[in-house]
Amino acid sequence: MNRDSYDSMLAAVRAFHEKHDFKGRGGEEMTYRLALMAEELGEIAECVTKGKGTENLAEEVADLYILLLGTAIAAGFDLKQAFWDKMAKLxxxxxxxxxxxxxxxxxxx
Structure with a gap:
């Protein structure tokens, strides 16, 4: 599998969830995940508003992307399909x- 493919990224996040037992230890609870995503958005905003540079911005956006993939895993939906469905609407x-x-x-x- 291509390391840069969506499926590889999803598998890596799924393995991370399993390694740390997110499902059994509260890491897949939606309110908690929402708080984590809000925290990452705040960090992204700080990068932009305080001029912390592209490298820091990229890291914070990657954190948010990982959380989004994890949320799809936790909620049991196909994020790739949701993406294409939404793009068709847009x-x-x-x-x-x-x-x-x-x-x-x-x-x-």
């Missing part, structure tokens, strides 16, 4: 400038 939407920046949304009037 591609059907139009973009609009909002406060000087592009926004692609459903734009409920």
């Amino acid at each position: 591609e059907s939407r139009t973009g609009r400038m909002v406060n000087g920046r592009i926004r692609v949304s459903e734009f409920r009037e």
Whole structure:
């Protein structure tokens, strides 16, 4: 299996969960995972707002990605399929400038 493939990354996170018994020790509880993701978003925001550099930003985004993969494992859904389903929805939407920046949304009037 290609080390850089989604399936390899998912398998690595699954092995990490099993190694540390996340399922049996509370690591797959959704409220806990949400708090961890919020913490990582805060660290990403700090990298951006305090100019901590691309290397630090990449590490924090990788942490969030690992948490997202782990959340898919814990909740039992196929993140790859969810990604493609959402991309299909997004591609059907139009973009609009909002406060000087592009926004692609459903734009409920």
